[in-house]
Amino acid sequence: MKIIVHRGTRQIGGSCIEICTDQARIIFDIGEELPDKYQKEREKKLLVVDDLFVNSKTTDRKIDGIIISHNHGDHIGLIDSTKEGIPLFIGKISADVHNIICDFTSKGNKIKAHKYIEHEKPFKIKDIVITPYLVDHSAYDSYAFMIESNGKKILYTGDFRKHGAKGKLSEWFYKNPKTHNADVLIIEGTNLYKENYVAETENQIGARALEFMKKTAGNVFVLQSSANIDRLVQMYIAAKHSNRLFLVDIFTANILAQLPDNIPNPKTFKDVKVFYPYWLTQRMFKEENKSHLAYKFSQYKLDNEELNQRTDLCVLVRENMLSDIQKKMNYSKSGVIYSKWEGYKTDKKVETFLDFFRKNNSEIESIHTSGHADTDTIKNFVKYSNPKKIIPVHTETPEIYSKLFGDIVGNIKDGIEYIV
Ligand SMILES: [Zn+2]
Ligand SMILES: [Zn+2]
Known part of the structure; x- marks a missing residue:
């Protein structure tokens, strides 16, 4: 398998990750960049992915599916500009809530899923098997994924935490023996800029x-x-x-x-x-x-x-x-x-x-708490799931991952292929 983080190795929001084999190309999340109040001048990073958007270059390698972890705009916001006919995979409630938001805000079009993803129900796209796992996050019906092909295993956490109502589900994802010893863990690190941050529950x-x-x-x-x-x-x-x-x-x-x-x-x-x-x-x-x-x-x-x-x-x-x-x-x-x-x-x-x-x-x-994992949750995730390699995403401080976990953290940049 190959991983290309098209966007997200150095920023929070606007995530887009491709996982592919010789046969299949799958896109995980297709997010819009978050407005940046503090760095208005920050250069927006244009998302260029062949075959994905209406105006993208067309090659002979079609995209076989777009899988959405949850319905926050920084993970689904660009869905309207994708090429017609790419199958969409998303949780049912996640899609329904997204469609209600479209109705009321007149921002964007309603979506139609090719297939609704469900907790611990694996599905196959060509030679890639994807198992969704419900996780705790500030959006209802949020998923993390185990992605398997040709004897290799990748985990992608999406956005997650452990201090909300569904904390046990996040814990189940990383304590579940099936997810252990992955070849690569793609994990969010929104809160890592705060040293030893402990989230209020x-x-x-x-x-x-x-x-x-x-x-x-x-x-x-x-x-x-x-x-x-x-x-x-x-x-x-x-x-x-x-x-x-x-x-x-x-x-x-x-x-x-x-x-x-x-x-x-x-x-x-x-x-x-x-x-x-x-x-x-x-x-x-x-x-x-x-x-x-x-x-x-x-x-x-x-x-x-x-x-x-x-x-x-x-x-x-x-x-x-x-x-x-x-x-x-x-x-x-x-x-x-x-x-x-x-x-x-x-x-x-x-x-x-x-x-x-x-x-x-x-x-x-x-009176508020974060929708994202705190430091201990991230440490526990890595300790229990024991991945061979870590690719931090959805973070502005990937270097903190290296500080915490050493050499297994890859210094991956947006748009660069990583071979698993
Ligand atoms: Zn996000
Ligand atoms: Zn989110």
Whole structure:
């Protein structure tokens, strides 16, 4: 087998990795580069891969499949520009949530999978056998992979961690004897720039959120990603234990409708209700074939009078809902939980949102943890799985891998072939 990391050996996000044999070419992830707030001048690295994109050079070596580890934009963002007819492999929920995001943001087209990948269900593309393993990450339905061909074995972790709700699954991936002694481990290293970083667990985040919700007299507004389901569950539990009604908007309600029923959602949880942000609702009614996404939840709507008067709500919000909060909700004695990456605070919309609450004398607390592995998790991964070679990706500090694990770490650059 051969590995070509087309993008990702020296950067976080925009991942694209090719694994091929004489017979087959497979692409793992096809990500868009993340916006870089701190290095706006950083040169974007154009992704050039023969036969992959509409405008790529065509050779006689067609691509046999694109496999997506999870639906974050830095792993799936360029899917719309790929050549027609390349089979797509992705988790079912991952695809469904991606399609809902397309519906609501009008960014990109919906996707259609050739085959849904499933936990520990191997499948074959020509002479390559791929076994997906569910892992813990801030996107629901995220996978790592074992890739086997001609007696060789490669592992690719995708994005993962161990401190969330599915930590046991990540552990199963690296403690499972089947994955041990791989010829190459391609592993993410997002957090390695922080020395000996220990991540707070999602449960600890939940406990801090509960404390905050208990001491806040009025409504609590939680600024978080609607697709971060681990976090949403923690916020729901905290709301429940502080006797608050959990309120989500129609976008979040539609995402939740794609998930198993044991995840809090308006249909099966009596203490989860829905609200309709003005501009978003207007858009859903204006655009063709989208009004059903709004109507679908009308029976779970919190009526306007209640929305206006209640002070015991825990509301999941986004920055662009500020005018809905100002016009329709009670924000006196309210509090804000900022539950996203700190770097987003320099974003104008976030600033405006937080400024409003600062002027309102609302307490604002940052309660967040990373979606990526901390140092100990990475050390344990390598210790248990015992790979012969390591290729760090999704990191700006691959040299820390060399510091931690020595000579088995390959100094691989983007676009260079590595023969397994
Ligand atoms: Zn990523
Ligand atoms: Zn991710």
